[in-house]
Amino acid sequence: MRDPVPAAPLAAIGLLSASALSYEILLTRIFAIVHWHHLVAIAISLALLGYGISGTFLALTSRRLEGHFAAAFIANAVLFGVSSLACTALAQRLPFDPQALGWDGRQWLYLTATFLILAVPFFAAANCIGLTLWRFKGQIPRVYGFDLIGAGLGAFVVLIALAFVHPATGLFAVFVSGMLVAVSAARTLRWHTGKVAAVALLLTGLVASWGRPVVEPAAYKDLALAMSAYGAVVEDARSGIAGAVHLVRNDKVPLRFAPGLSLNASALPPQQLAVFVDGDAAGTLGDYSGDDSTAYFRDLISALPYLLRQPRRVAVLNAATGERAQQALALGAATVTAVEPNPELHALACDRRAQRSRYLCDPGRVDWRVQAPRAFIGGNAGPFDLISLTAAADPTGLDALNIDFDLTTEAFRTYLGGLAPRGLLAIEGPTRVPPRLSMRMLDTARAALVADGIAQPALHIAMIRGWQRFVLLVSRDPLQPSDEDVIRGFSTARGFDLVWLPHIRPDEPNRHQQLNEPQFFLQAAAILGPDAGADATAPRYRVTAANDNHPFPALSTRWQDLWATLSRGDRSAISRLDTGLFVGTAMLALVGVASIVLIALPLAWLRRPPGRPAQTGLRIRTLGYFGLLGIAFLFLEIAWIQRLQLFLGHPVYATTAVLAAFLIFAGLGSLWSQRRSDATGRSRLWLAIMAILLFSLLYLSYLPGWLERLAGLSIAARIAIVLLFLAPLAFAMGIPFPAGLEALGKGSAQLIPWAWGINGCASVISAAAAPLLAIAIGLDGLIMVALAAYLMLPLIRPAQ
């Protein structure tokens, strides 16, 4: 029986779209906490997969659902709410361990299951929206408008909410939203309102009685490992947009974090509390109330610049909870500027410091700035005698795909510009053998000095290493022989090894931390020495300078090694690859197969209407047009999410702002396009392509410079600026899809589901492929590929 439908459930649609987008953004945070935070593109890919599967599902089943719209809508709304909780919980129970993906076949099953499980909520939400568009054909613009506005608002609501509540609480809110959508729809559609409300209430009561949903780090993350230790307790937990912060105390097995401590050290680090952000170790809070509690600072490798130049004005970038700022104070700095972008870390440090350190939160000694380091130094801060920055890299390369604009050539130039005469830039980081991050930093320093017009960068650089850490010193002024003597003395006394000095002798390195070959020195010489670039010393890893176009400083695996390893099927060699790169490639393979199997292939079952010719040429053009469109749209979207992280300071801000902009303005572009006359379809397409080209090239050339000047504004202002800049570009990007459908609609409407499937597949695969391609061709290259794809569209428009 066909159910009576008095009005479209517009409020329900708006709320549902808001909830679905909120869930998508929440997933990026949940991925960061449970696994690691590279997975922004994967969350987008998941959402697209769910929407794509829904499109195929509806194309195949819509006739059967025709008479049960209200029931189907409400069932899917309930499914969305319940699955947002249940699927997230279920996915966390899978013992997925990315580090074991290379050799444990079960991990592929877990990864596949994780993907399919987490696509369910998006599938349910898309079913509701698709069914409504189909059922209320006469009100499509209104339905679509509520959908877009809801999604746009959802992006901002979740962004604001994340500043105050943990993502787990956000999940509960998404569940409640799903229930409200069901009740609202039942009321609007006059379909068993009372019973639906009772079921929704019952489910809400049940879920509430179980307590807040759990979002916990996987067993392999630092926090989980720390908590497994005897006596570990969480003393404080707080959550913000920049991450979930945990403070762990252990009185039974006190934590001691002293990276780069000399083997000859006599003083011990004090008892510490450990700080974790999203389950990853992020710093410590030491007890510096004792007289000799800071003595060990002199024996850390990071003490070198202090003993070399006795800096008075020091900037500590990415200061976390202030341990390095404490070191600066202990080693003689008069004033310290501690720059930390995560407000929760600063708050935690200064809430807890009162009894532990007299000076660290004394505004007279330490000026705390909650800001991105590069924006702070670039905003004419300083000058400083020392700018100190700690670089991080996972020992297995899990963070290889992480974008870090603080460690690029452009960033180094900014830091060098913030130095006083004879000032030093000090970069400390972890060593691996063969050398990787250390050499990338060395080459980045070289590139920055060369870009600043310094002809002999080798005279401005020094590097030493311990068994786990390195320190790189860079100066705008050449290092003096007396400086080199101090560095030699420091290293000898503490058992560190020289890696590079302007006048280093070949017999000096590799004395204390011995390798079979002096690999660090040889590679440093290959970068800075007179034979720089010689093939004989070419490293087997990626050690070239990182820049804003290739902001992946932790990446060390070269493409040729990845392909060679994978093509040989040599599982033991996989352990030598960066885990993050391998996992990213695995995910691309997985979503590729999933999207083809679940979106495209089912559409092949759609029968051609009787009497229709095969239309091979048109099918090829349809494949090309909608495939290229999917690639082009997603590449632009991902490229801007990644590029704008520099301006917005955090992936969550960038993801939210860019998604909201593309959602709202591309949607408006689509609506505008649909309302225009059929006769202007081709010219509208050309107009849109030209606008996309114009704005993209304009932004590629000038936007970084414009945004750099605006980097000091508040985050709300910066998000508004991003929306403003992206609005015309996104508006134009909304036009080609309906233009293509419109062309197909004139006599080849039976190909529309096929076009839909192709676009869905291309979008899902592109979202996963974009980060990998960006490594190869850069973020600008990603944009150029997208523009090339857009340019081809008018040539292959699938018109009869």
Add this chain to the structure above:
Amino acid sequence: MTKRFRISSIALLLLACAAPSGWAQGPGDAANRALWTEVESQISQLRDELGIDRLSPRVLEALMQVPRARFVPEDERRRAFENRPLPIGYGQTISQPLIVAAMTALLEVKPGDRIFELGTGSGYQAAILDALGAEVYSVEIVPELGARARDTLDELGHRGVQTRIGDGYFGWEEAAPFDAIIVTAASDHIPPPLIRQLKPGGRMLIPVGSRYVTQKLVLITRDERGAVKTRELLPVVFVPLTGTH
């Protein structure tokens, strides 16, 4: 991003309107022999990196004698004869046999040597050192792991292993100095108390890497004058994961 699907939905819907296995009980002698033969062969191949030619008969006998399967959880026992690390719970692993063999050989254990182990884990490494006649002092921070290891060691008669739950950072002062120290739970720095508890001429070994891949072994030596040096062995050229899995 999801916009295309919404747009697509319009057209689509318009069209729609128009149109593991069990582990065999027993030591698995053949599999055990095959495992250690493979490890012995790999050690030989890595002689340049490790600085040792081969496993001594004493070490090989100890390795073959201690049943690795007894130190891993029930559901991992079928893999106990594979040359790879295995999870033992609490985010920890039992080391790859190759690493255990290399570390045991590099420690140059003599009967009666006093050895400190930071990180008991499964207890497997301690059992091998005990089988070589060493006096072993081992500390574990995860109580459940420590208790399980103690039970296993007792069941297998390794009474020469002293275990303790707690903080291994300060070593085992009452039993110091040690002829050798093994730090199986690598941290960001080498605890100064451990260096002080190492006898002149003693050797300390630290495997560094992730749970599944040992990227390097760090050998710390203290000469008769007290000078401390490190030597990195097995840098990443080493191939850690082999065998059928």
